[in-house]
Amino acid sequence: MQVPVPFSPDQASSYSGQVDALYGFLCVLTFVVGVVLSLVIIYFAIKYRRREETEVGKPIEGSMKLELAWSIIPFCLSMGIFVWGASLYYKMYRAPGEALEVYVVAKQWMWKFQHLDGQREINELHVPVGRKIKLMLTTEDVIHSFFVPAFRVKLDVVPGKYSTMWFEPTKAGRFHLFCAEYCGTSHSGMIGWIDVMEAAEYQSWLSGGAAEGSLASSGEKLFQQLACNTCHRSDAQGRGPVLEGVFGKEVQFQDGQRLIADESYIRESIITPRAKVVAGFQPIMPTFQGQVSEEQLLQLVAYLKSIGAKSPGAASTNAQPAKPAPPQQ
Amino acid sequence: MEIAEKVIPPRTHYLNATYGVKSWLLTTDHKRIALLYLASVTFFFFLGGLFAVGIRLELLTPKGDFVQAETYNRMFTMHGVVMIFFFLIPAIPAVLGNFLVPLMIGAKDLAFPRINLLSWYIYTLGAAFTVFAIILGGVDTGWTFYTPYSSTYSNGNVVLTGVGAFITGFSSILTGLNFIVTIHTMRAPGLTWFRLPLFIWSHYATSLIMILGTPVIAVTLLLLALERIVHIGIFDPALGGDPVLFQHLFWFYSHPAVYIMVLPAMGVISELVANMTRKNIFGYKFVAFASLAIAVFGFLVWGHHLFVSTQSVYAGMVFSILSYAVAVPSAVKVFNWTATLYKGSISYNTPMLYAFGFIGFFIIGGMTGLFLAALGVDVHVHDTYFVVAHFHYIMVGGTIMGYLGGMHYWWPKITGRMYPEAWARFAALVVFVGFNLTFFPQFLLGYMGMPRRYYAYPEEFQVLNVMSSAGASILGIGYLIPMIYFIWSMRYGPHASANPWGAFGLEWKTSSPPPTLNFEKTPVVTWEAYEFTPREEMVVVSVRDVLDETLRPRPVGSE
Numbered sequence: 001m002q003v004p005v006p007f008s009p010d011q012a013s014s015y016s017g018q019v020d021a022l023y024g025f026l027c028v029l030t031f032v033v034g035v036v037l038s039l040v041i042i043y044f045a046i047k048y049r050r051r052e053e054t055e056v057g058k059p060i061e062g063s064m065k066l067e068l069a070w071s072i073i074p075f076c077l078s079m080g081i082f083v084w085g086a087s088l089y090y091k092m093y094r095a096p097g098e099a100l101e102v103y104v105v106a107k108q109w110m111w112k113f114q115h116l117d118g119q120r121e122i123n124e125l126h127v128p129v130g131r132k133i134k135l136m137l138t139t140e141d142v143i144h145s146f147f148v149p150a151f152r153v154k155l156d157v158v159p160g161k162y163s164t165m166w167f168e169p170t171k172a173g174r175f176h177l178f179c180a181e182y183c184g185t186s187h188s189g190m191i192g193w194i195d196v197m198e199a200a201e202y203q204s205w206l207s208g209g210a211a212e213g214s215l216a217s218s219g220e221k222l223f224q225q226l227a228c229n230t231c232h233r234s235d236a237q238g239r240g241p242v243l244e245g246v247f248g249k250e251v252q253f254q255d256g257q258r259l260i261a262d263e264s265y266i267r268e269s270i271i272t273p274r275a276k277v278v279a280g281f282q283p284i285m286p287t288f289q290g291q292v293s294e295e296q297l298l299q300l301v302a303y304l305k306s307i308g309a310k311s312p313g314a315a316s317t318n319a320q321p322a323k324p325a326p327p328q329q
Numbered sequence: 330m331e332i333a334e335k336v337i338p339p340r341t342h343y344l345n346a347t348y349g350v351k352s353w354l355l356t357t358d359h360k361r362i363a364l365l366y367l368a369s370v371t372f373f374f375f376l377g378g379l380f381a382v383g384i385r386l387e388l389l390t391p392k393g394d395f396v397q398a399e400t401y402n403r404m405f406t407m408h409g410v411v412m413i414f415f416f417l418i419p420a421i422p423a424v425l426g427n428f429l430v431p432l433m434i435g436a437k438d439l440a441f442p443r444i445n446l447l448s449w450y451i452y453t454l455g456a457a458f459t460v461f462a463i464i465l466g467g468v469d470t471g472w473t474f475y476t477p478y479s480s481t482y483s484n485g486n487v488v489l490t491g492v493g494a495f496i497t498g499f500s501s502i503l504t505g506l507n508f509i510v511t512i513h514t515m516r517a518p519g520l521t522w523f524r525l526p527l528f529i530w531s532h533y534a535t536s537l538i539m540i541l542g543t544p545v546i547a548v549t550l551l552l553l554a555l556e557r558i559v560h561i562g563i564f565d566p567a568l569g570g571d572p573v574l575f576q577h578l579f580w581f582y583s584h585p586a587v588y589i590m591v592l593p594a595m596g597v598i599s600e601l602v603a604n605m606t607r608k609n610i611f612g613y614k615f616v617a618f619a620s621l622a623i624a625v626f627g628f629l630v631w632g633h634h635l636f637v638s639t640q641s642v643y644a645g646m647v648f649s650i651l652s653y654a655v656a657v658p659s660a661v662k663v664f665n666w667t668a669t670l671y672k673g674s675i676s677y678n679t680p681m682l683y684a685f686g687f688i689g690f691f692i693i694g695g696m697t698g699l700f701l702a703a704l705g706v707d708v709h710v711h712d713t714y715f716v717v718a719h720f721h722y723i724m725v726g727g728t729i730m731g732y733l734g735g736m737h738y739w740w741p742k743i744t745g746r747m748y749p750e751a752w753a754r755f756a757a758l759v760v761f762v763g764f765n766l767t768f769f770p771q772f773l774l775g776y777m778g779m780p781r782r783y784y785a786y787p788e789e790f791q792v793l794n795v796m797s798s799a800g801a802s803i804l805g806i807g808y809l810i811p812m813i814y815f816i817w818s819m820r821y822g823p824h825a826s827a828n829p830w831g832a833f834g835l836e837w838k839t840s841s842p843p844p845t846l847n848f849e850k851t852p853v854v855t856w857e858a859y860e861f862t863p864r865e866e867m868v869v870v871s872v873r874d875v876l877d878e879t880l881r882p883r884p885v886g887s888e
Binding site for chain 1: 567639776786
């Protein structure tokens with residue numbers, strides 16, 4: 001699927017060629033429609049130009065057949081384009097089961113990345129080529145948008161929630177990362193690079209940094225610092241539910257609703273604990289809003305994921321649990 | 330041309346019936362109110378244009394060096410706010426619509442002349458707030474006012490600007506209401522719905538959007554102001570609100586607003602195509618109902634602005650499919666205009682040149698809409714210059730071309746004077762070239778990945794940006810020339826006859842300029858729309874006829 005399209009960025013993800021193919025098709029269609037209509041208009045304009053001042057046109061009623069034809073044909077054509085575009089979109093926003101996860105926190109005006117192994121980066125993200133990369137993004141302030149033209153991917157990063165996107169780089173190199181949603185004074189300065197590296201290079205890059213230990217272990221420390229463990233004790237004696245094995249499992253709430261515990265649920269439970277209270281417990285947990293940063297929240301999430309239901313060894317870079325992710329959140 | 334009459338006996342018309350500032354500021358004559366609007370929107374067009382000049386100068390070089398980032402952000406915001414709320418939305422309905430709706434239906438005035446004047450005052454009040462906000466330093470949120478940036482983080486005059494747009498909205502609602510009531514109740518005897526000029530149909534459709542959509546933006550801006558001032562927590566996630574909700578509310582109005590801008594232009598183009606080819610519009614009913622279909626479907630597609638804003642994948646699909654549905658009636662109009670040319674008597678006067686330009690731009694603007702409605706492609710081009718180019722093709726290439734075409738066409742009716750045709754054709758050509766050079770490169774920039782609202786940009790985008798800026802300077806000249814010769818013609822232009830174009834329609838059956846009450850006596854309509862030739866001679870055309878006609882002159886046996 002490597003159709004070269006003029007005036008297009010590098011094709012550097014599994015998705016790029018597919019987007020370019022549809023784009024190329026639409027360009028050709030536009031060109032054909034534009035040229036044919038223009039020629040018809042120019043032909044008529046010359047052939048039927050006014051020859052005398054008092055001349056009038058021939059009255060023509062219209063034609064039902066023509067009206068139907070130029071309603072139905074464009075409709076069918078556009079439905080075809082719809083299906084083509086929608087299938088791409090569906091693929092793009094359905095996170096794959098197995099992927100290398102990176103957590104992203106945007107703020108005015110920078111991108112902060114946290115790898116599961118503990119490496120942190122700003123405005124520069126290192127990823128291996130040929131692996132599916134899943135990003136979980138949030139923001140500390142306004143809406144930003146994570147845009148990598150070479151990968152043909154973009155997703156808004158909305159405060160108060162986790163957005164998920166994925167891509168699979170197919171080419172090593174450095175590619176632009178832009179913020180695409182206007183976010184204030186230095187919006188155009190909120191740019192960075194995606195460094196796509198060969199697998200071996202990536203491994204050596206990984207072993208280079210990470211002084212602080214894995215993301216989950218930072219989360220575990222934080223879990224103790226914030227004294228979460230005084231209530232959420234592993235011996236089932238605490239005032240809060242036991243959190244081992246919760247992630248990825250169904251939770252039941254006081255009002256009878258159920259939910260699979262995912263990242264967003266954990267975030268919500270820390271920020272607004274009383275929004276969903278687990279059945280059998282009292283709504284006594286205080287909010288941690290303003291006390292933990294978005295990055296720390298992600299560390300806590302990573303920790304709870306690591307002690308979650310299906311992936312006991314989640315601190316490794318293969319940590320993605322096999323749960324089917326919701327198409328887009 | 331048979332248009333100019335040498336000697337015109339002195340005669341009382343709406344322009345010289347009374348004199349003095351008061352006679353203008355307290356007028357209830359729809360024609361005079363149209364001219365009040367003309368002065369206002371022209372001012373805002375050039376004010377918005379001034380901001381555009383600043384934007385294009387800054388983007389000449391990749392580095393931010395012409396102004397500060399903060400200033401740049403305020404410039405593009407004010408460019409959008411001024412152009413959309415104070416020029417594009419009122420331009421055609423409030424100037425041409427106000428002037429022509431009563432004339433075209435054979436009425437003495439709009440149904441509520443005083444409300445009509447009130448709506449100009451409301452517009453002016455709203456505009457005053459916005460101008461005040463600009464003088465105080467402007468606002469930097471983008472014309473879209475997205476939360477939580479606008480509600481919490483921006484330090485611009487968000488509330489003041491919002492109040493300006495909020496107030497102006499009411500003038501839009503009142504104008505829409507006035508048009509709907511007028512069209513329903515004040516048509517001349519014999520003027521049935523299907524005898525109406527298509528300009529009236531498109532203004533009727535526009536008015537529906539105005540009265541149904543505008544209240545939503547009013548509520549949205551009100552909520553935004555409350556959020557910003559007293560933190561009610563509807564959009565702020567820290568208070569349990571949802572910032573994306575703002576986008577839904579905003580686009581629920583602002584997408585239909587695109588049709589407020591373009592439907593009246595389509596109405597103008599229908600008039601120009603019919604009258605400049607001197608024949609009836611091909612498929613009149615289809616064109617008329619296409620306007621209504623666009624108005625109705627236009628309310629159902631706002632979510633296509635949110636394809637990457639984390640709305641559900643399935644919602645994205647619904648909005649995508651509905652966006653394609655709205656493309657069909659737009660296409661139908663283009664095909665019908667093209668078919669109208671067939672066997673017409675096509676004039677190359679300036680209004681028709683603008684109509685040709687409109688059709689060309691609308692084909693590109695419309696077709697690139699298909700790119701944006703295609704979910705997988707939109708993800709890449711969303712919030713890039715591709716979108717900027719697309720909506721300028723629709724709004725500048727569509728609305729302004731329609732507006733200028735209409736201004737030239739009805740100028741003799743409005744002022745009783747002709748404009749200089751040669752200059753006007755030249756200006757139309759300059760606009761056409763300048764426009765394409767400005768905005769076509771932006772499609773390429775967008776696909777290459779240049780995000781919109783960027784003050785500085787990576788170097789690989791420079792060449793196309795320089796082309797765009799060069800085009801903008803040509804376009805600017807193209808807009809200044811008509812400004813100059815229109816002013817010139819008000820005093821020195823040759824007098825126009827009642828019907829200088831040999832056009833059809835009630836507005837051409839009264840003198841130029843018309844008397845205050847439009848018609849000496851109420852006309853009785855016994856003819857169809859654009860009935861240049863008696864109806865008995867009407868033929869139904871088939872594709873075969875067209876092909877026969879087209880192929881016949883070719884020499885036989887040339888192979």
